[in-house]
Amino acid sequence: MQVQFRVLGPLTAEVDGREVDLGGRRQRAVLASLLAARGSTVSAERLMSQVWSDSEPPSMATLFGYVATLRRALEPGRVARAPARLLVREGPGYALRVPAEAVDAERFTRLVTDAGRYLERGDGGTTLRLLDEGLALWRGQAYGDFVDAPFAVSKVARLDALHAVARELRLAAMLAVGDHATAIGELEALVIEHPLRERGWELLAVALYRAGRQGEALTVLRDARDRLAAELGADPGPALLRVQQAILHQDGSLDPPTVSAPAAAEPAAPSLPPSRNLPAALSSFVGRRTELARLTGLLAEHRLVTVIGPGGVGKTRLALEAARTRTDPDGPWLVELAGLRDGTLVARAVADALGLPVPPGLAELAAILGGRHTLVVLDNAEHLLGSVAEVVAALVAAGPGVRVLVTSRQPLGIPGEAMLELASLPPEDAVALLAARMAVILPGSPLTEADRPVAGQLCRELDGLPLAIELAAAQCRALSLREIAEQLDDRFALLDSGRPDGYRHATLEQTIEWSHHLLTPPEQWLFRQLSVFDGGFDLDAAKQVGTGPEAPRVLPVLLGLVRKSLVAVDPGTNPRRYRMLESIRHYAVGLLPEADRAAARGRHQAWLLGLVETAEQWLLTADGAHWMQRLRRERDNISAALEAALEAGNALGAARICGALAWFWFRTGQITEGTRWGRAAEAALLDRIADAGAEQGELLLARARLLLAVGGVTYLTGDHAAAVAVFRTSAQLCERVGARDTHATAATYLASMTMMSGDVPGALTLADQAVALAEAIDQPGIRAEALTVRGQISRVCGDLDRAHRELTEANRLARACGHWWAVLSSGWAGSKVSVDQGRPEQAVATLCALAVETDPGIDRASWLALVHSLAGALARTGRAGDGAVLLGTVAALGATIGYFPERMDPFDAPGNTRAVREALGEPAYRAGLAEGARLGWAELVTLLRRRADTWCDGVGVAVGPTAR
Template sequence: MSIQFRVLGPLTAELDGEPVDLGGRRPRMVLASLIAAQGRVLSTERLVEQVWSDGPPPTTATLFSYVAALRRALEPNRAARTPARLLVREGTGYAIRVPPETIDAERFTALVTAGDRQLDRGDPTGALESLNEGLALWRGQAYGDFVDAPFTVSEVARLESLRAVAREQRLAAMLAVGEHSTAIGELEALVIDHPLRERGWELLAVALYRAGRQGDALAVLRQARERLAADLGSDPGPGLLRVQAAILNQDESLDQPVGDGPAPARQVRVALPASRNVSVAHSSFVGRTAELATLSDLLARHRLVTVTGPGGIGKTRLVLELCRGREDADGPWVVELAGLREPTLVARTVAETVGIPGNPGADELAAVLAEREMVLVLDNAEHLLTAVAGLARTLLGRCPGLRLLVTTRQPLAVAGEAVLDVAPLPPDDAVELLVQRIAAVLPGAGPADVDRPTAAQVCRDLDGLPLAIELAAAQSRALSLREIAFQLDDRFTLLDTGHGDDHRHATLENTIGWSYHLLTEPEQRLFRQLSVFDGGFDLDAVRLVGGGLPVSQVVPSLLGLVRKSLVAADAGTTPRRYRMLESVRLYAAALLRDDELHDARARHRSWLLGLVETGEQRLPTPDGDTWLARLGLERDNIRAALASALAVGDPLCAARICGALAWFWYRTGQIAEGLRWGRRTLAALDGRRPAADAVPDGWTLARARLLMTIGGVSYLAGEHAAAIRALRTSADLCERVGARDAHTTAVIYLASVTAISGDIASALPLADQAVRLAEVVNRPWALAEALTVRAQLSRACTDLPRARAELARANELARSCGHRWAVISSDWVDSKVSVDLGMPGRARNTLTTLLLESDPATDRSSWLATAHSLAGALGRTGRAGDGAVLLGAVAALGTPIGYFPERMDPFDSPGDAAAVRAALDDGAFDAGFARGRQLGWPELIELIVSLAGPDNRWTGPAGVTGPVAR
């Protein structure tokens, strides 16, 4: 089987010479994203961001279904359940695994490289063949059907730039074989298409000169000079100047065939030392394989690469590791700038490092390096940015063989700059670094002697920051690893080399302080105040919490902190989220004065309270899932705000926060979290209870809503009696103060939990009351929930027609107001009614659709409950083996979040499990259950997707197919 992908034009694929139907725009974009990644793994989050950048993100199942459809199209003969060979899953994402020659963009790159080498070796005829073959692969603009998609921008730019190079090299080859007259027309077209590329002007001038048109050649050079001055404000580069001088002098070399363009007499070279100054590594280099490859690729495609990141992240070590593997003709050379304080001495420092005598400035340095083939590293440039940027512009403009690598804590902002932001070490690499460094400090202690769970905790607490990990390892001479872990609350005292010097890397505190002292005063103030955030934050949060700054300075100050690597921006989020490394946050917090800390925390609580109360109102609306995810991002800030409120003696604020989180904690199954904070807050609130004759309604309502929260999570914990007591008290308090909406919600909860506890007689009047209250307050979402509870009771009373009618009305109301959870809940109960009526196939289709249309990331407990019910339907429709796998997966994935089927669904979950067991012998059931326990969330979702075929049609036993119910 032969596969070919073409992206030099609209995306197409061919299998054994026949076109492949790749589906609609979205699945084609998934494939294009993976091809553009050039073999790199794209996480599912990154894929969704790239493919759905122009609209709301889909459910994870939608992406998986597109991948499954592409796999069927590209590997039509692959047996079911066998691993894919082309679109493969690796880690948390996907990659395309095909030989480079199967992608036309890669073939083109290889042919251009071959043609360039052939031209260098003096084989212009072979170069012409390679370059003609490569250019013939183009059918239009690269990625022509996705040219506006963000994920294609850099790849399209790379390919179009390489295409221009190929055209130039092809025309250089034509000049080399004497076809200058033929080449003139194409060169004229080339400089029109790419007027700022000097190479085309050089070749055109040489071709005109060889054709006996010296005046036209000089006119072309004059036109090039004028165009560069008008568009770029720059003078011609050395190549154009050499060609002009050669034409004016009628240099004989212009009449000779040339391989790589005109080559007049070269400038006299200033002798440089033959050796390089890249030091030998003192210790092993751990991890960073992907970053090394990325940095190498960036340096191959860009002449200025800036490596950024916070202090201690390993920028210098990464760059040095790359340099140690390079064999440039005149380098690499590493220029250390950390100790330099005078910006005017940057050029002289470079000259001294590479061995250029005298006291050259930037222009003289550029003249000497003009024809060097070298990588020049400017290390630790953050305090000399303006001077380094100016030198970079001069050198890059006049030294075509020079490549600059700069390490700094913020980019230079120079045209053509590529930036690599170095991230903390991944957990496994961080642990390996700590283990290796401890082994080096304690001779005789091997890697097996290190307590790896404790090592992992230390590395997490240190944010995977290499410097911090190295400093922690150094303390293992005196402290055990567990003692080091306990001492990290005072990490700035612990993480010290003990040498007593002021070097910026001597202590972790010095490293962060070096960056802090480079900030402006507004940046320093905002930096300190951002320390009250725990976890991430967005721009709105910064505006509300960053006090003491004029509104106009908040955003510029935040952007300055991001540029200077003291705040990290998560590029995969919309709106953008930011965070501080924990060590950086602790450093900032230590700088806060008492009054500044008090005010910042008060603003943080106010922001968080407003956020969760807004979220509570939005959860039963069409953007409910978005708000579930939004609140999920703030878990750490929620904890910080609750702890802060209780610490300053404001339990009313804590109660309002907990009350607003009732639905969020319930839907996301945060049992331990809800119980811990709910009970602590209730105790604090009751401890400050006002006098009996002076209890304000606001205090009573806050306590009622707090009890509603405790009741909901108590039910999830299986504490039904405690849940009923809390919810009954909540309902009574809400009624007492006339809070009708809260009263309605409390009665709905109370009716549901009472029914689940088995007290049908008591639950029936409560459910009827809930329906009446919901109708009075005129909240469709509340009425949908109340009717679903009432339908469950109708089913318990075996009145199935009434149950189905109530569910139909509930579903209609839920869909009309966009209350996604109520849609799922009513459909879920309807699937149970279908089983009661002897229609398990209908139940199976309903449940499959619910899972495909839902995102487990936003409501995992409901998703698992639906999957467990689907297992029962599979057991009743001839697919018990898949049902056993689902039961195993639900058991394994439910336990960590506190979900247990028999607690949430005590009436039906035992019967669903029994239906699967009854259809299998013990060995088959145990094997399927064990296989399910090995599945993670992505694999479980893929299993659900695989159970429904193309267009969501159920793939049941032989001869049993049908559309999944909508």
């Protein structure tokens, strides 16, 4: 199937040569916005704001409907529910995955770029053919349907400018093949349309001169000068002045060509050879299309652009690709600085690269380049920043036609500098690069589908770093892909090109070492300390771990590491998060002496412990979503701290960390992680307790709190008997050391699990004990939890009135003290009592209110439990169809986090499912499940908020989002 999109005029699309119906204006705007993004993901929220920029956006469901309709139009043969291949869902939004050649604007851009290259080579005939093909693609104004839409404004401006460039190139090619007579009329029209573009005036003057109309040519140049002065207050540029001088002197360079040759409107100065020195590419350019377009745009707008990024990220290759697309008549030129050690020789290196016979000084070099239209590429400037900045400032100031493109691991820091920070390759491009390089080394052995998971993991381990990927691919002659991935623990030995010449990119280790040598002593100190972080860190964490005599003020040193591309910044984070690429971190770890490493790890554990114990205090409140997200971000650091603590024999520290993570593990369903670390920490702690003698109090309390965490994840596995044993041990330890708060909590959970295991009488006794303990310490949050469990057991025992009173009081206490999990738990249990009392409509109102006012990010499992119960309550109020949709969504989303209703709620979940199924019948029930399974988290939230008032109509309970 072939799909073609046209945006150079009204938006159209063809599938296999037949135009398809793209729907109304808003739906077409969704497609246009994705086309304008050129393959990048556009979030659903951003799509909404772009498409409905002139009005109040509708519900998100409208966007989903448009996307579904567009998918049917663009992929008419796609099987129902099969993954989309063109308009795909990615993360929080959508992307259009089509080859560049499938979009007329991209084909036009390529044709104009190729035409410029052929014109530089003197091939006017091929230039004309390419430009005629490109200009024929235009059917009207680019993005004509949406010219004022926010997503199109910059695209329209770029394409319009490129259209003018194409026309200028075409007319220059006509002059190059001697067709100046025909070109005059078109050039006169061009300068009327674009009076401020000097190139048109220049070409028109040359064409008139060649036609024997010298006086008119000079008049045209005078008109150009007057127009520029009146409109811009500017004098003519060097090119127009040179043409004027050449006409006045009847310079032979303006004579019509006798054979096809490059346009000669700008004769080369004798002191500057007219050729370029860019090396030919030795391999295909993979990925980076978005970055290449951005760099091309920056070079069009700015005269100094610096590409920054860590070593091996592909700065040089991207800069050369961008330079090859340029049509500067006097360039571009590549100046390689990596081998230069003396900053005073930078100007001479530029002169040598330009082929100047006598190396001039900086002032003379600037004077020579001042009248030229050229691009100078200075590659690898980071070790000579001061000298390079001085030379660049002089070159840029020399004349408006000079542009400089710099690659460096940090910016030059001079006025007028535009920057493009190059990040790692995205996963798709990284795998594509690996496959392309392996195909060169082992022709005929393509990357198979079976290889792709291993390839993806390998590229992730290599941080998507192009150099590392290429060095890994180079080993495929001797090792299989899986073997390469398995050797990454010794990555610096593996990622060696084998070159014996000391080339700084011969190994990954040399590349990083080059950057490390450029650091100041404080930067080298902090660089080593930060290696103990795994998965990133913020400024506060860096201060706690990295402060020392060598770096008493962390912030300026950290900013230095960021500037030098050894620490990356995660954009959009607040507070800002920083990270080291994994290979850079491996290098930094290797620089830490054992004693320093132990000290840094100790500070890391202390920071992490403080963080998780602070988070523990807030997780159960309405601010829990923020702290839940914070802990999710630190999961790698949690694992690193626990591993280091256990390795160093710090059993107490490991146990305290695990104990503080009880709610995080439970509410995010971290069964494997919680069980693994909890059991390991307990084993280490038991050894420590055995050796502690009489000084066991702190250790026993730490074990009791640790067992609360272990018990929570054990419950999530559905093994209620095992959870009972764990919570009983925790309660006994608390009683032994007199820890009343923790004892009340452990007793509450023990009572709950005992009920879950089927021992209701035993649970009733335990619940009464838990309530008594909670009342004795007068902690409203703990009392709310204990009363919630007591109310659940009263319900199981059939005492619904008492259950209602206990759960109502629990809910009041929980709301008063901000214990939001207890609000959810007591409200959820209370809704079940309402169903038992024959008031399912009240249960619907209660559950809707809780679901709507609660952020599912706080506790997704508990939130899904609310929705599952809501489905059952809806079935009992005559809305079983909606209930089936909710059941389907809960099943699909629950599977992604390890939540299974019948396992977590064995008393009531089966009854909810049965109520829906029996009310609908099997076919309708299955259809509802299938419909719900297609909803994601955001869609489910939207559905609940949209339907809640309807479901609760007549109950007398207002439902809607709160400030929470």
